[in-house]
Amino acid sequence: MDAAAGRESSLLQAFITLLDAEEQALLEGNPARIEALAGEISACVQNLARFALPRAPSPALAELRAKARARNSRNGGLIAMRSARVQQRLDVLGARVAEGSPLYGSDGRFSSRA
Secondary structure (H helix, E strand, C coil): CCCCHHHHHHHHHHHHHHHHHHHHHHCCHHHHHHHHHHHHHHHHHHHHHHHCCCCCCCCCHHHHHHHHHHHHHHHHHHHHHHHHHHHHHHHHHHHHHHHHCECCCCCCEECCCC
């Protein structure tokens, strides 16, 4: 393995580790950790972009690339699901505000009356 391939392999392994940590933070609903990881992931992607030259990767590199793509895709799906749930909640709140329904009762608790 040449030096560039070795560097790319190390970066891909670091990227996969970051994506695994991001998945865990997404499943735990830990926005502070997600935000912190976003910066690290972005920096890693920028470093990986240097290796985007058209060359045939070794089987080991091809496997790492596929693994990283799968993890990134899975995390993208988790983010899309979370975003959809947040949007649904915002839509409900927006509709209740628009129709003048109180969001909270006189006791300060959420009112489920629509």
